[in-house]
Amino acid sequence: MERFDAVVIGGGVAGLGSAYTMAVNDLDVLLIERGGNIGEKSVYGGRIYSWVFEQYVKGFDNAPVERWVKKERLTFLDESESVSIEFSASRACSFTAILTKFNRWLSEKVEDAGGLVVSGVKVEDVKREPLRVVADGEEIGCDVVVDAEGVNPIIAMKLGIRKDWKPSEVAVGVKEVFKFSESQINERFLVESDEGLANLFIGYPVFGNGGGFLYTNKDTVSVGLVVRVDFAMKKKLEVYDLVEKFRSHRELASLLKGGSMIEYSAHLVPEAGIHGVPERLHDKNILIVGDTAGFVLNRGFTIRGVDLAFYSGVLAGESIKKALDEGEIALAGEIYQRSVEESVIMRELERFRKALKVLENTRLYEDYPKTIIGILRDVFEIKDESKKLYDSVMEKTKGKKLRMLMDVFSAFRGL
Amino acid sequence: MESIENRLGLVSFTVDSEPHIKPKSEKCETCSLKICLFICPARLYREEDGKVYFNHEGCLECGTCRIACPEDLDWEYPKGGYGVHYQFG
Amino acid sequence: MKIAVCVKEIYNLEQVKIIRETREPILDVPKKLDDLSKNAIEEALRIREKHGGEVVAISAGSKDLKKTIKEALAMGADRAIIVSEDFQSNAENTALILSKILSKDSFDLILFGDASSDEYSAQMAPRVAELLRIPQITYVREIKEISDGKIVCIRDMDYYYETVESNLPCVVSVTNEINEPRIPALKDILKASKKPVDVVSLNDLKVELVNPYQILENLAPEIDRKQEVIQGDLKEVVKQIVEVIRREI
Structure with a gap:
């Protein structure tokens, strides 16, 4: 032996x-x-956070890094519209690979x-x-x-x-990878050759525990969705078609235009x-x-x-x-x-013990993306009489202000 | 639109002659939920005359059916060297 | 018997993805030992089992070869001699390198796969035999006999079989029909990690590389799929499929 x-x-x-x-x-x-x-x-x-590899792996300089993430974007989606918040960082702590x-x-x-x-x-x-x-x-x-x-x-x-x-403890993730040229990615996402974008999506098409993601690699883009298994079971979501729906959204369609799909994959994620x-x-x-x-x-x-x-x-x-x-x-x-x-593993997991409870809140995935998009549409869409921001906010949050305030508060504490 | 069949066509597999996942037919017939039919990201479970069939050839080896199936699904990873070969995982 | 087996690492062709729009291949895939090389190794192992001796795997390839060559060792080759560096890869250069390595030792038999699954030019065995100035027997589907410094092989000439006898040393290239290559078990793989791999550099070999041609383009053929989907109950579907086949032949 x-x-x-x-x-x-x-x-x-x-x-x-x-x-x-x-x-x-x-x-x-x-x-x-x-x-x-x-x-x-x-x-x-x-995306990979680099600290542990920099610290422990000799010759990390030669790692197959695709792009260092300098742009973080959070996008709320409803069926046809979107609102994005973007953070442009001066230094990166994670890379796509x-x-x-x-x-x-x-x-x-x-x-x-x-x-x-x-x-x-x-x-x-x-x-x-x-x-x-x-x-x-x-x-x-x-x-x-x-x-x-x-x-x-x-x-x-x-x-x-x-x-x-248990089904409530894992999510199923599906991913598609699209081939572009390096310069196409640089131009479309407004990044330099070694810089990349990480984009998370909340709302459509899951409208529940889960969301979408998009990461720019050197000359490919990874795009996909994650949805909690219990939620997919409850809503009878056709998981094989989810990413298809996601990709057909105006926002995604324009980001992926001209790309050639080269791989589809699926995996479970502990959640x-x-x-x-x-x-x-x-x-x-x-x-x-x-x-x-x-x-x-x-x-x-x-x-x-x-x-x-x-x-x-x-x-x-x-x-x-x-x-x-x-x-x-x-x-x-x-x-x-x-x-x-x-170690930092348990310290971090402990620190975000409450995050799970916050993320359980389905209003986060359905109500709020729609509310935010609705308000901004009111503000920017001018036909004859324009709407005041104040009026729009009051109208869109009617009867749920206190609940929203509490949700925001618990999100701040938990996340 | 890219159908799931077309998307699976982009993935390379080494297919074993024996399936690594086997639905238990007598339990599937009486199962009212049949979660597998919609939850499989590769849409490999099909129903015909009340019976559930699984096609192991395009299995992405995620394990979602294993978690979601209310019955005790006979689930294993493919043999060494077999199954899906991801290149952009 | 001292047997050399010249083997080739190739891209795992089944995993090469093609960009649909441009038909360009994405070649960032793992490499593997070519299947025809495995036939040659298998034949060498069988000869060793019968006549005793040593099986040496010889190859020239990229930096990945250090890993790929382990497949030959796991199958059962005793040791390996390889060139594992980036060089202008073409049949001329590889033949020059292989014959240089082979000439440093005295082998009774030098085995090749009759071609490689990637380029399929079937040049390597003839080129090396010429450079070494020894006889060659190509397209061998069976080695009938080895005795008294002679080898008898059956060549597959598509429409007939030719039985050929030659003196040793000799170059023999085998077809994939000659045998079913063994699949190494875990214990063989573990053993392989301890077998000697002699990595020689092009500098040491003093090979003068040539550059006679350039590959200008490498595209997948256009595939025109009809994508007809036939649906319905079984009887109906069978009828329609028969109809389609009839129409197409």
């Missing part, structure tokens, strides 16, 4: 983060990825550091005492397993480390924040990281997952190293648990 210090299940960002950390710490690590090519099963919206390529780059880093990466092989099971990973009908022995299998926690459930998601994180992140020497552990932070106008996933991998790797150094590998899980609890 082959033996390794550690076996990592899954070649997404979290798995690669843990494998990389262990490899640079001279651990004998094997990462097993079920996809034929490393990283090809990962899907996300399109194609996650498939980013993963491939990370996996090269793992291999350069001496880790072994195998793709096209699916881990079927993990057996305990002694710890073994079953794949391809063979058993591989190891001191510790990092379970980075992703949002569908098939193995973690089997091991009893975490429960499955339960801290409530989706199990109390125990381990069973002694089996550790869960990334989406499997539920480390995604949804603040409505920003979603963070990739940086937290990678960082949880880093923490797992460091904890394993520490446990091995102390000669007590069974402590790896405990050390990891503590380091996650003390």
Whole structure:
């Protein structure tokens, strides 16, 4: 039987983060990825917060960054009109990237550091005492397993480390990628070649828990929608046609004109924040990281997952190293648990505990986009007699001013 | 408009001869919700004469049906090397 | 038997996307070992199983080759010698590089896939045989016998089979009908990571590269899909499909 210090299940960002950390710490690590090519099963919206990669990955300068996000735009949509708010930043803290390529780059880093990466092989099971990973009908022995299998926690459930998601705890995301020329993107979105735009959309066509996104890459644009599974179930949303509707909106149609669609994809997103994180992140020497552990932070106008996933991998790797150094590998899980609890991951998730409740509020997705658009239409549309802003606001918010005020207040506190 | 079939045509797959997801036909027949028919982003569940059929060939491996199905759906990832190959994930 | 197998890394063609409007391919896809190269490796492994000896995978390609060549090692090749750097890739240059590597050692048999799935020019085996000044047998669908410094092969000439005998050393190119390449198991993949890969540089080889032609354009063929959708109940649909087929033939 082959033996390794550690076996990592899954070649997404979290798995690669843990494998990389262990490899640079001279651990004998094997990462097993079920996809034929490393990283090809990962899907996300399109933006990565850079801090953790700048801090932990040697040679980050050569990462496959598409564009640094300098423009943040929030757009409210109703069936035919839109209102946008845009923030133009002088410095960027996040970049757009194609996650498939980013993963491939990370996996090269793992291999350069001496880790072994195998793709096209699916881990079927993990057996305990002694710890073994079953794949391809063979058993591989190891001191510790990092379970980075992703949002569908098939193995973690089997091991009893975490429960499955409820429909109210995950969202389904669909994405389309359009090919343009680099200069087309620069001109259309008014950005320089290395600068990009992140655009989130609230309202049409979901009008409920979820929304749209658009990210500019070097010469492609990623556009898609995220909708909570329970909401889609309740409203009987035809998920396969959602992005189609979204894309046919005037606002999107003009942004995507002339582009050539090159890929369609779908993935689940953990949306339960801290409530989706199990109390125990381990069973002694089996550790869960990334989406499997539920480390995604949804603040409505920003979603963070990739940086937290990678960082949880880093923490797992460091904890394993520490446990091995102390000669007590069974402590790896405990050390990891503590380091996650003390880390920015849990601090952030805790801080936005209330965000979830705010984002539950369906008025946020239906009433308010329509109200804002209605008011601005009144103000800007002049036929004969113009409407005063004051009158329009009073009319559009009739009977719901107090509720709106309270919603705004709780949004400020929660988000 | 791009139909879902056309959009799936843009994605590359290595298709296994065995499906990795199997609806339990006796339970599907009595299921009144049939959430799978509208919730699958690839529209791979179809109903014919009250029976639910799943076409695994265009599966995007998201797991939405696994979460949404009120019954205990027989759901697995495809075998190693099989299934969807995203390039712009 | 000391067997060299010359293999090629290609773009994973099934994953190359085409921009519909311009017909340009997007070539930022993972690379893989060509299927015909796998036939050649498989044949070498079978010869080794029978006659003993060593199987050496030899290749010249991009920086990705360091990863791609592991597929040959996982299948069972004992070691590899590769050039893994950016160079003007064309049949002339690759043949020059491969023959230079091959001439540094003495192989009894040099195997090739009869062509590669990407360019399909079927030049490599003949070019290398010429440069090495040794005999060549192309389009081999079966290796019948190897003994007493001789090899007997059956060539697939489309309309007839030709049985050919040659002295060793010899260059042999195989068709995809010769065998079914094995799929490496996890333990083979793990073993492959420990096998030696000798990365040689073009500088060390002292190959003088040539640049005889330029590719001006690389576009996908135009596909005119009829996109006829036939709907209805089964009986009706079958009738209509039969109708369409009848009309089109």
